Amino acid sequence: MTVMYGNVTYYNCNGGSGACSSCNDGWNDLAWPNLSTTGCVYNGCANNCSHACGDTVQVTNLCNNQANYIRVHDCFPRVGCNYADNCMGRTPPLADLLPAAFMAINGGSLGAGRIPAKVVC
Amino acid sequence: MKSISRRNFLVFAASLAAVAPVLKGLAFDRVGAETPPNPFPRQETPVVPAKYLDGVVTAVGRDTLSADTFRGALTIQLPDSSGVWKGGFGSGVPIEVGDQFYAWGDLTTKDQFAAEKIHFNIRNEIGPISELQVTSAGDASFVLAGRSGQFQVVTNDRTTIVHSDGTEVPFRGEDKLIAPGAMVQVLGLARGGKLEATIVYPSF
Numbered sequence: 003m004t005v006m007y008g009n010v011t012y013y014n015c016n017g018g019s020g021a022c023s024s025c026n027d028g029w030n031d032l033a034w035p036n037l038s039t040t041g042c043v044y045n046g047c048a049n050n051c052s053h054a055c056g057d058t059v060q061v062t063n064l065c066n067n068q069a070n071y072i073r074v075h076d077c078f079p080r081v082g083c084n085y086a087d088n089c090m091g092r093t094p095p096l097a098d099l100l101p102a103a104f105m106a107i108n109g110g111s112l113g114a115g116r117i118p119a120k121v122v123c
Numbered sequence: 124m125k126s127i128s129r130r131n132f133l134v135f136a137a138s139l140a141a142v143a144p145v146l147k148g149l150a151f152d153r154v155g156a157e158t159p160p161n162p163f164p165r166q167e168t169p170v171v172p173a174k175y176l177d178g179v180v181t182a183v184g185r186d187t188l189s190a191d192t193f194r195g196a197l198t199i200q201l202p203d204s205s206g207v208w209k210g211g212f213g214s215g216v217p218i219e220v221g222d223q224f225y226a227w228g229d230l231t232t233k234d235q236f237a238a239e240k241i242h243f244n245i246r247n248e249i250g251p252i253s254e255l256q257v258t259s260a261g262d263a264s265f266v267l268a269g270r271s272g273q274f275q276v277v278t279n280d281r282t283t284i285v286h287s288d289g290t291e292v293p294f295r296g297e298d299k300l301i302a303p304g305a306m307v308q309v310l311g312l313a314r315g316g317k318l319e320a321t322i323v324y325p326s327f
Contacts, residue, residue: 011308012247016271027177027225028193029169058163073166081249082306082326084287091289101225102175110174110227110240113208115247115310115322116285123163 003122004051008096009087010061010119012104012112013078020076022055030070030106033078033098034059040077047083047094051123061097061107064118065089068107072099087116096121176226176236180243183218190224192236199226200237208242210312211281211321218243246318248274249308257296265301267309267318274318276309284323291322300325 013033015025020033021040035044039055053059053074062069065087076098083094096119101112108117176199178192188199201207209216225245228238248269255265262282267274282294284301301307301323308324 011249013270014247023169026169026171028171028175030172031169056165056167058166060163071163071166073169075169084327085249085308085324086285086287086289086327088283088285088289088291088322088324091287093287101177102172105175105225105227105240106172111208112225112240112242112245112247113212113310115308115324118289 031075033076037077042077092118263296
């Protein structure tokens with residue numbers, strides 16, 4: 003198992019689809035920067051382990067210790083490595099969650115755009 | 124007699140508890156090839172958290188609203204203002220018909236949802252900025268090429284910016300981290316064709 007520390011944010015499907023399947027803001031899913039299913043790899047910021055569509059990773063919000071297993075459903079190209087969250091100032095970005103997955107580990111809130119996170123994969 | 128049996132039972136139970144981990148270890152050694160349970164099981168079908176809801180407002184009441192949602196037409200019981208986000212929690216910006224929302228709470232009956240947190244017209248976009256303009260009051264406006272399109276971003280006196288150590292301070296338009304071409308994440312309220320920034324996360 004690999005443990006990584008950094009932060010996670012969230013994004014909206016906006017009617018689009020993910021690399022693995024269709025996309026829905028209400029799914030407990032995330033976009034992962036190293037997706038073996040499609041061969042997409044954006045590991046310039048952190049050495050995320052390789053995962054296939056349908057795998058799950060464990061994400062813990064370090065601000066409140068809420069944790070959840072979240073399914074990999076998309077690949078995300080990191081747009082910069084040095085965004086800090088506003089709770090602990092952690093970097094780098096590790097994953098992009100869909101709103102439902104983000105809310106589930108953040109007390110139901112979308113009021114912060116980034117949260118510090120531990121990801122186990 | 125009764126109390127002796129009870130004591131014997133307690134002694135037996137305590138002994139069993141003490142040796143259980145050892146027995147378990149021996150059993151695992153015997154079946155050494157057995158694979159421990161996968162802590163990260165594959166999940167082929169999507170899961171929607173039971174407490175999640177999104178939709179569009181169709182009518183606004185005093186403490187409730189009506190909405191079209193993926194769970195059907197619902198009446199939503201609003202939390203107190205500290206749980207209502209519209210440009211910030213407790214901002215007091217009125218809820219309107221047509222507002223798009225994300226909520227977290229419980230379905231209390233088949234057509235009623237009690238919200239713990241609810242967010243109206245919230246956007247979280249990230250990308251490069253251009254056409255930066257800064258006012259003498261320190262506010263800024265710029266175009267953000269976000270993931271879901273271009274946004275005209277405006278800041279105001281409630282906008283904050285997050286520094287590299289995680290501190291969040293009031294935004295000032297002259298902040299050196301905000302420059303044309305810079306990568307920026309903006310969380311804010313979509314209103315009137317603009318994105319009113321509440322938190323700006325610059326890339327350092």
